[in-house]
């Protein structure tokens with residue numbers, strides 16, 4: 001069982017226009033689509049599509065319109081009833097592929113609601129092998145929120161606590177690395193540079209490994225650093241590996257990072273070694289990038305490209 005937490009979900013509304021956006025004018029839209037956005041939700045969707053049990057925990061008001069696309073995604077969820085509504089991210093697309101994004105402000109999550117979310121994660125983690133904390137925090141939350149979740153889960157679950165993976169950025173990731181002693185982080189090259197406070201050359205796997213050694217294994221057991229179309233680097237206490245992503249026809253890279261994290265965890269649950277976990281992350285990320293919108297890859301979507309893993 002893989003449990004995910006999405007503490008700051010977003011309703012992704014995409015409006016497709018027949019022509020380029022003309023600010024200040026009235027235009028007819030061709031279609032509109034709504035999807036349940038959020039990194040933890042995305043990870044759960046990929047895990048569920050692979051036939052593995054998953055639970056997605058998220059704060060969600062009983063009358064929130066986000067419930068409709070979330071239900072359509074078919075995953076098992078633990079909605080924590082809260083007062084505020086999920087924020088909306090609007091994307092306006094035109095036939096030339098130009099996208100204008102407008103992100104509405106989210107409303108704060110109260111202290112009581114945050115505590116309810118932590119409690120729900122602790123309860124949901126009873127049978128979990130992995131707990132995934134993914135995405136940004138609400139503006140109102142302290143940067144240490146994920147650390148609080150981690151402490152609560154470990155205090156309650158003790159030796160049977162799940163392993164913990166974090167896909168976050170900025171202060172939330174910084175706090176997790178400083179105080180969370182987690183099993184896996186999944187930054188991209190930009191998030192890693194911000195975390196370490198040093199420039200990261202995405203074209204140098206050796207350079208990335210050297211930088212990451214400042215925190216792995218001293219503060220984090222393993223780091224999966226994804227590099228978009230260039231591939232990914234995995235660093236653990238045992239070694240470091242690099243693999244190039246396959247050449248694919250890129251359709252939409254939305255959710256590629258979430259899919260690669262899910263691919264890594266699915267391989268881990270299946271007992272794969274480091275090289276095979278990295279290969280699975282790359283395959284799932286590439287499959288996500290070759291599918292439209294936020295459509296998540298199933299095992300049938302994974303390509304048959306040769307992925308060669310190099311020890312670095």
Ligand SMILES: Nc1ncnc2c1ncn2[C@@H]1O[C@H](COP(=O)(O)OP(=O)(O)OP(=O)(O)O)[C@@H](O)[C@H]1O
Pocket residue numbers: 187188226227228229230231232245246247248250253254255256257258260281282283284285286289
């Ligand atoms: N253009 C591409 N071609 C092939 N594979 C890709 C491409 N872009 C992404 N991928 C695959 O997806 C993985 C994750 O991509 P990326 O590093 O862009 O994640 P990310 O920056 O965390 O994205 P996000 O958080 O927006 O989902 C890469 O390691 C790679 O395997």
Ligand SMILES: [Mg+2]
Pocket residue numbers: 167188257258
């Ligand atoms: Mg990412």
